[in-house]
Amino acid sequence: MHITNIEYKTKNKINIYINEECVLQLYPKDMELYNLTIGEELSYEKYTRILEDTLLPRAKKKAFNILKYMDNSEFDLRRKLKNAFFPQEVIDTTVDFFIEHNYLDDEMYASNYIKYRKESKSWRFLKMKLQTKGINGEILERLYIHEYLNCDEDPELIAIKKEIDKKNKDLDDLSYKEKEKIMASLYRKGFDLEKIKNFF
Numbered sequence: 001m002h003i004t005n006i007e008y009k010t011k012n013k014i015n016i017y018i019n020e021e022c023v024l025q026l027y028p029k030d031m032e033l034y035n036l037t038i039g040e041e042l043s044y045e046k047y048t049r050i051l052e053d054t055l056l057p058r059a060k061k062k063a064f065n066i067l068k069y070m071d072n073s074e075f076d077l078r079r080k081l082k083n084a085f086f087p088q089e090v091i092d093t094t095v096d097f098f099i100e101h102n103y104l105d106d107e108m109y110a111s112n113y114i115k116y117r118k119e120s121k122s123w124r125f126l127k128m129k130l131q132t133k134g135i136n137g138e139i140l141e142r143l144y145i146h147e148y149l150n151c152d153e154d155p156e157l158i159a160i161k162k163e164i165d166k167k168n169k170d171l172d173d174l175s176y177k178e179k180e181k182i183m184a185s186l187y188r189k190g191f192d193l194e195k196i197k198n199f200f
Helices: 029-033 044-070 075-081 090-102 106-115 123-132 137-149 156-168 178-189 193-197
Strands: 004-006 013-017 020-024
Touching: 013 029, 020 029, 020 044, 029 044, 044 075, 044 090, 075 090, 075 106, 106 123, 106 137, 123 137, 137 156, 156 193, 178 193
Parallel strands: none
Antiparallel strands: 004 013, 013 020
């Protein structure tokens, strides 16, 4: 591994390029500790020390701070660590650590996400949002059965009624065109057309 460039992004953030690719982001104290220089042939031993002794503890601390304030999916946590310039090996080890210690659980995250929003948003909308957060289809299918099919009252019907009530209009007083407009608005928000028709 050949250090081809050392780039000072800010006073305290230094990018280390190995074989022309930005692989590490270090602090000035790290540079002093490891004495890295352009043109150096970085040994596997030193590279491993940087990952395990410096970057892994830093990534775990970063992840703790992220999860302390808000639950995240595995996909979102990986993205945030990547944006903080941690190497893939460090990200993988950090994520595995948090999954193993039950700090990171995609099914629990998705369940809570749906539970707090299902009576105000459509299932289609929630499903799309969770897919962008990396939640897989099997989890979504299980949660749909649990949160929607095993309920006394369909959460989507509750959500549709809330949307209609927001408009502060008596549907009986509306023209066909006005009703069509409301129905189209609900459909664009992802609600099932057959369920929307229940109110018209």
